[in-house]
Amino acid sequence: MDLSLPVIHIQSIYPQMILVLFAIIVVILPLFVHNLKRELLALISVVGLVLAYFSLINLWGQNLTGFNGMIVGDNFSIAFSIIFLVGAFLAVLLSLNTVENEYLNYSDFYSMLLFALVGLLMMVSSTNLLVIFIGLEILSISLYVLAGIRKMRVDSIEASLKYFLLGAFATGFLLYGIALLYGASGSIDLVEIGKYIQANGFSGTFILAGAAMLLIGLSFKAAFVPFHMWTPDVYQGAPTPVTAFMSAGVKGAALAVLLRFVWTIAPLSKADWTIAIWIIAFLTMTVGNVVAIAQSNVKRMLAYSSIAHAGYLLVGVLAGSQLGQASIMYYLLVYTMMNLGAFGVISYLGNSNKQENLNLRDYRGLGFKHPFAGLAMAIFMFSLAGVPPTGGFVGKFYLFNSAIQAGYLWLVIFGVMNSVISAYYYLRVVVNLYMHEPEKEVAVPKASLGLSFALLIAMVAVLQMGIMSSSYFEFFRQAVIAMP
């Protein structure tokens, strides 16, 4: 009997192991040391993030596959993981704002945040649907808890319930899709399924229904239209740092899985599966932007804006090229920066515990009173709208460019039109900040050092990615998946 031991390469999951370790430390430490300051817990979490970052950098370029092919440590997964780490880092800093600590149990908060991050990393670093599913569930279950972590507040727990019910519902679809794909191809590995589809064509009940259900499941998680209904409610009700982390992280992970799947069947004739994604991308952009105009609550407006941005990112998926992949990663990094920054300003200016200062009207005249937050918000809004010289502009340029090269001219035209629509509601925030007299005296709580630091980082990064975009883009070009 030929006995060959599988190659483990345990270093391929060092980042995840480090994060799990720190998540456990953060949740256990308060049991032994009383009266721990939450700054210390945040610091421990940041140490974990930094260590995970270095272990990721260490894996760069090695193309390790661990656990007999279950874990893929290619540059693609590392690049996505780094983006998620940046997002989690900013979310930890955001959570340090002094006013939000009411009802918030910080050790649970940081440990759940780190666990969610582990889920994200697992999701992007495998082509095996079993591992992807487990990563997704680690992520989702942590996020259900995080959304409702202010458990004495009705809006927070309501957001949590809605997210939980719809998330679990979506999981059912995702699993059924996996089961059907498995039935057709006999494998639960995306690459193997892709090979089967290439050999037998993108046809047959099992493959078509399976792929559709997989797409539905991922669309729920990434909030693509028409599976976006939960997004505004959950984003509004969840604590601001959680919303910020969710908006960038979950989207990115779902897109990474979608990219891996699409890439394996990309050489196939385009007509079959691209129509579905074309329609979803178009609807997601349009519905997100049009409904965002009608919102008066800034957090809710940003929720719809995040739906619209998922649509822009889908344009890159549709391109089905390595250029498209690099563009998606670039835009996701910019989006993480500007979106977490925008949510940071929201928690800077408002006390979201009491649902104050969340209305656009409350922002009137605050730009001159709080020059730092005002400037930051202006930059993030310009970037979200895609105004040069910010990173948001360059990111959209790369995305649309990749789609044009793949021949999707009309979708790009709709995308640009959407971008124009979105400028209206983004700039309305800036107008309210600077060009209106305040209606009433708005008490703005003192911002913490960590929050200001996070805003500074995000601001600098958004501008730097706009001005010196090519070095970032080159980095992401090395991270695309190789030709199958």
Added chain:
Amino acid sequence: MVPVNYYLIVAAILFALGVLGVLIRRNALIIFMSIELMLNAVNLTFVALARHLHSIDGQIFVFFIMTVAAAEVAVGLAIIISVFRLKGTIHVDEINLLRG
């Protein structure tokens, strides 16, 4: 021996019943039970296919689905209890603070 198609059809019917339950029932607990029904339909599909394909992957997948479902139950029931404490109801139509 019962052909694999029969199992798949039963599973598909169970899945559809689960989806229907989620869509038309208004009690959070019943919705949650319907979701569990969907997951079990998937389990049945996996087991049937694993036997049909003579492959072990499907059966292993079922164990993971059951484990994850158990974790989800723990978190989900906790959330539902919290909602009941705050609002005194778990009727989803009455949980409508966030809208717009």
